[in-house]
Every structure is written in structure tokens, then in C-alpha cells.
Amino acid sequence: MEMEQEVTIMKEFEQLKPFLLSAQLGSYVVLPLKYRKEELDQVWLKANCEKQDITTTNLTEQAKILFKENDPMHVGVCYKFLRETFIKELLDNIEVENVMGFAVTDLDQDRIELGINWEKDGFDIHSAYLYVFETGVAFLCMGLRYSRMDAIAQICNPGSADTQSRYFYLDNEKKTHEFSLDEKLDILLDTIGLEVFHRSGTSVFLDAFTYNLAMIGRRFRDLDTIRRVTCNQNNMLPLSTDVDEDMTGALQYLYAAQDKIHLAYNWGACVSDQAVSYVMADYNLNMEGQMKQHAEDKLPAVIIALYEKYTCQYLTEQAAAEDMKAKEKQEIKDILMHFQAFGVVRAMNLSRNYEIKIIYQHLLDMNGIEGSINDLDKKLNFLNEQIKDMAEKKQNHMMELVVGCCSISILSSVFMIMNLMGISAATQWVVLGTVIGIGVVGALVTMLRKTNVVSAFSENMEKLYDHFEAVKENVNETLAERAEAKEEARAAKEAAEEEALAEQEAAEKAAQEEVEKKESQQIIHIEDKTAKKNNVDDNIKHA
Numbered sequence: 001m002e003m004e005q006e007v008t009i010m011k012e013f014e015q016l017k018p019f020l021l022s023a024q025l026g027s028y029v030v031l032p033l034k035y036r037k038e039e040l041d042q043v044w045l046k047a048n049c050e051k052q053d054i055t056t057t058n059l060t061e062q063a064k065i066l067f068k069e070n071d072p073m074h075v076g077v078c079y080k081f082l083r084e085t086f087i088k089e090l091l092d093n094i095e096v097e098n099v100m101g102f103a104v105t106d107l108d109q110d111r112i113e114l115g116i117n118w119e120k121d122g123f124d125i126h127s128a129y130l131y132v133f134e135t136g137v138a139f140l141c142m143g144l145r146y147s148r149m150d151a152i153a154q155i156c157n158p159g160s161a162d163t164q165s166r167y168f169y170l171d172n173e174k175k176t177h178e179f180s181l182d183e184k185l186d187i188l189l190d191t192i193g194l195e196v197f198h199r200s201g202t203s204v205f206l207d208a209f210t211y212n213l214a215m216i217g218r219r220f221r222d223l224d225t226i227r228r229v230t231c232n233q234n235n236m237l238p239l240s241t242d243v244d245e246d247m248t249g250a251l252q253y254l255y256a257a258q259d260k261i262h263l264a265y266n267w268g269a270c271v272s273d274q275a276v277s278y279v280m281a282d283y284n285l286n287m288e289g290q291m292k293q294h295a296e297d298k299l300p301a302v303i304i305a306l307y308e309k310y311t312c313q314y315l316t317e318q319a320a321a322e323d324m325k326a327k328e329k330q331e332i333k334d335i336l337m338h339f340q341a342f343g344v345v346r347a348m349n350l351s352r353n354y355e356i357k358i359i360y361q362h363l364l365d366m367n368g369i370e371g372s373i374n375d376l377d378k379k380l381n382f383l384n385e386q387i388k389d390m391a392e393k394k395q396n397h398m399m400e401l402v403v404g405c406c407s408i409s410i411l412s413s414v415f416m417i418m419n420l421m422g423i424s425a426a427t428q429w430v431v432l433g434t435v436i437g438i439g440v441v442g443a444l445v446t447m448l449r450k451t452n453v454v455s456a457f458s459e460n461m462e463k464l465y466d467h468f469e470a471v472k473e474n475v476n477e478t479l480a481e482r483a484e485a486k487e488e489a490r491a492a493k494e495a496a497e498e499e500a501l502a503e504q505e506a507a508e509k510a511a512q513e514e515v516e517k518k519e520s521q522q523i524i525h526i527e528d529k530t531a532k533k534n535n536v537d538d539n540i541k542h543a
Contacts (some may be wrong), residue, residue: 004288005130012220012222013225013228013242014219016216016218016220016225016229016240017240019216019217020171020216020238020239020240021239021240022144022214022217022231022280023214023215023217023237023239024214024215024285024287025145025146025147025148025149025152025212025213025214025215025287026126026143026144026145026146026212026213026214026287026291027143027146027152027210027211027212027213028129028141028142028143028144028211028294028295028299029142029144029146029152029155029156029205029209029210030139030140030141030142030194030208030210030211030302030306031110031139031140031141031142031185031204031205031207031208032139032196032197032198032207032209032306033137033138033139033140033189033194033195033196033197034136034137034138034194034197034310034314035085035132035136035138035193035194036136036193037136037228037252037306040132040192040193040194041191041192041193044191044192045079045130045132045277046385048081048082048085048089049079049080049081049082049085050079050080050082051077051078051080051129052078052079052080052129053067053078054067054300056077056294056297056300057352058297058298058301058352058353058356059300059349059351059352059356060349060350060352062345062349062350062351063300063301063350063351066304066342066345067300068495072342073342074134075133075134075135075307075338075342075343076131076132076134076307077130077131077132078129078130078131078300079129079130079132080127080128080129080130081127081129081130081263082263083096083098083125083126083127083128085426086127087099087125087491089184089191090125090179090181090184090185090188090365091169091179092111092183094171097172098172098173099170099171099172100169100170100171100174100482101118101122101123101124101169102122102123102124102125102167102168102169102170103116103117103118103121103122103123103151103153103167103168103170104123104151104154104165104166104167104168104170104181105117105121105154105166105168105403106154106164106165106166116168116176116484119147119148119308120147120148120150120151121147121148121150121151121154121509122147123144123145123146123151123152123155124144124145124146124331125142125143125144126143126144126288126291127143127291127292127295128141128142128143128144128191129141129295129299131142131303131307133307133311133343134338135307135311135314135315135335135339135343136311136314136335137197137307137310137311137314137472138187138194139296139303139307140185140189140194141211141303141304143291143295144284145287145291148240149232149233149236149237149239151236152210152212152236153236154212155181155205156205156208156236157203157205158236160201160203160206160437161202162202163180163182163201163202163203163205165181166178167179167180167181182202182203182204182205184366185204186204189204193481195273197310197313197314201490201494203327204395208274208276209274209302209306210274210275210276210277211275211276211294211299211302212233212234212275212276212277212278213278213280213287213290214229214233214239214277214279214280215279215280215281215282215285215286215287215290216279216280216281216282216283216285217258217281217282217283218281219262219264219266219281220264220265220268220279220281221263221264221265223265223268225254226253226255226265226268226279226296226524227253227270228243229270229279230253230268230270230278230279231243231251231266231270232275232407233268233270233275233277233279234272234275234277235443239279241304250272250273250366251271251272252270252271253261253268253269253270253271253274254268254269254271254355254359254361255267255268255269255357256268259525264413265281266280266281267279267280267281269355269359271282271359271362271363271366272366273363273366273367276302276359276363278294282505291541294381295400297356298356299312300351301351301356301359301360301391302359302360302363304345304350305360305363305364305367305369306363307343308343308344308364308365308372308373309369309372310367311339311343311512312369312372312373312375312376313340313372315332315335315336315376315379316372317381318332319332319336319379324357324497332395336379337377337381339375339376340376344373347360347361347364351435351477361436363503368392393504412432417458
């Protein structure tokens, strides 16, 4: 029975090979990017891109609200490049109407000169979208169309950090021109203010995520056939390659419901940690319409999953950075808290479409995104400790400054007091040495005890304060003694002055009395003379 089933599967796979060889192929190559807010050129984006609203009904309002700029829960914006603008940026302003096609190959120069296989190696740039999130991550989605899987394999070059591909474009005169897609993308990203998230070589596609689309003109009757085709797609092999489907169990598959009339399946998909691959049956082979529809309806869900994955990585990287200031750490903390509160969407709340829910959940599981989100609590605690330590260090530096200023002020006051007291310079230097010694001893004690700097400085300040209180008390006692001595001297001086004044007054009084005595004696003498004269005169008269 199993042998018959295998034969049936292989028979259908063999029957589909002509359809697989002529399948329409396309991919959105998603480049994970990061940026600094101050470096992102919003002016350039507004001038060269169009903002793309996420309006698909396949996503719930809770998911779409992430891209509404005026909503408090919004976390990102989608920009759409005009195809003409994007190609001009890559080809140094060559007009898009002068570009007939692109090719990629790893051939050496001699083989290239023989001619490029434009059918096998050719591709076209269909469209480009840029998702920019406020958490510091972004994603460039470059839409490519090609006719062989070799082209996308050569572009992405899985597992290689250095590009080994050579790119060419064909102008309207059928002339071939070589250019470097990696270098041109680097220049474009640098112009906008973006950079590749992980860079370890010359390739910008090292961590690229691919969203692959393939269209054939026939439905599938067996699910195993879908698994073989999408597994080839995921591995970037030709769809018709005869290889067993994934044997490691690393891939997850999902399928359309079986058409009960035709007993066949219309589409199937394969999901890995780095790719989503769709194969679809469409008789019209309208890849243009399918790429546009997937970009609007399903690609945003993949971008949300990648946004959560790389935001966790970016926040971890920023939290571990040692050269950031406290303000920058606080900004990262705020972003982390906003991301935890509003930026995470569970699969059950993402979409009304079961297919999109399953793809989203597979991406979360395969990339360990939910575990990374849960671990952000540890990063938040780590950031809190860092911010606290930075605040304490800043406080300690302020304390050191205050202590230094206070010490200088105290020393200045002490020297002023000692100068007023007339203390000798030698004694002043002894006091200064004592103060410095206390400071040095305090510093040594701090180093030996490895105590908190603030408490150590507080202890040293207390010791210094106690010392100067003692000095102040001694100075006050000395000043009091000197004041008392001055008062005694003043009193003695006043007493001496009073005594001298009294002696002077007594001397002056005695002198005055002597003068008065002499004057009195003179008067008496004069009176005696006058009396004698009168007697003589009387005697003469009588005679």
C-alpha cells in the first residue's frame, strides 16, 4: 500500500515537472536593519517614498493599529518606494525606462565575456517596501521576479558572509553594465541613516529573510507533492529537483482546504526560521497581482514577527552597551517598556485568517521569539540597576565636589581665624598638615573597608567637623582669655589714667593754692606798706 502511494506521489511529481519548469517565481527579500533615532533621515523618506497604510482585512485592528502614527500604541511606519526611484538609487540615476533587465552570476570574467544567460540568471526588481519601527529596527523588503531559482540563490547566497555574485543590467541599446548590488544598497541605506543589523562581511544578504512565491498552471492532488515543491523552494533549488522532502523536521507545512469538486489543493506553504515559501495554482499565472496581494495582506504579519525578534536582539545589545549615558539608558528602558506593553501581538489576536495565524505562530516558535520577549524582564531589571548605579555615581561625584568645596571653605576660615589670632605660620602649617592627614587617613580607611563612597565621605566629614569644632572651641577659649586680658589692661590703664588725673588735679590745686597764698601775702604786704605810708603821712601832717 505504501509502495503504491509513493508511486502515485512520484507519478504526480513527474507529471508536474513541465509546469514546475515554467513556473512564475518571485520573492520578497527582507533585510533586517537598525538605526539611531538622531541619524534617521525622515526628510529623505518623505521626499522619496510614500507612506503605506496597512488596511488589509486579514489583520485585526489590534495588529493594524501598530502602524497608525497618531495612535498611542503605534510602533512603526511602512514606506513604499516607487520602482523608478528605487532603481535610480541603485544605478546612479539611470532612468528606469533605459533599463531592460538585471542578471546575477558567479561566473569568472572569461566566461562572462562569452555572454550572460539572461533567462537563467535574469531577474527584475518589482517593488520595495521599508518598515521602520520606533524600537530602532527596520526592514527593507525588496520585491524580485525571476524565472529560475538559481537567481534568488545567487543573490541571497545563504551561509556566506562575503558576496560572490556579480550583477549586471542591460540598457535599451542591449549593452551590458556591471554594478555591485551590495555596495549600492549599502550607500542607499547609509543615505537614509540605516545599517545592516548583523554585518560580518561584504554581503548585505547574510541574514536576509525570504518570502517566496511560485505559481504553476495546475492544482495539486497530493499533499506530499506540495511538500516536495515547497521544500525545494525553501532550499532555493529548482522546483523540479528530485530530492526527498525535509528529513530533519525543521520545516512546517500548511495547505489550502481540498477542493471537493476537483479533489485537489489550490496552494501550499512551507515555513522555516528564515523563509516562507508559497506554491499556488493559477491558470492565469498573474504573478504581478499575487506579489501585490501578498505584500498587502500577508507580508505585514511576517514583518511583525521579525520586528519582535530583532527588537529583542537590539534591546539586549543596547542594554549591554557600556559606553552609554544614563539618559540614553533611560531611553532604552522606555522603549523596552513600551514594547512590552504595546508592541507584542499574540497569534490569536493577529489575524482573522487561520493561515496567517499559523505562519505567524510557526515563526515565533522557530525563532524563539516568545522566550526572548519573556527574557526582557531580566534586561529591564539589568537596566534599572545600571541606571541606579549611574545615578549613585553622579551623586557621589557631586558629594566629592561638595566635600572639596566645604574643605576649602573650612580651611580658609581656619587660616583667617589663625591670622586674626596672630598665630605663627609654622603653627598654621601644623594645623594644615593635621587636616590633610585626617583626609588621607579617611581615604585609606575607605579603600580598605571598600565601603560605600557616600558613607565614607560622610564619616570623614564628621571627623573633619569634630576636629574643627575642637579647634573652634580652643580658639574661642583663647579669644576669651585675650579679651579678658585686654579688659584688665584697659581697666588698669583707666585706673592709672584716673590716678594720674587725680594727681594732676591735686598738683594744680596745690599750685593754685600757692598762687592764691602768694597773692594774699602780696596783698597783705601791700596793705602793710600802705598803712605804713599812711602813718608816715599822718606823722608828717602832725609834725
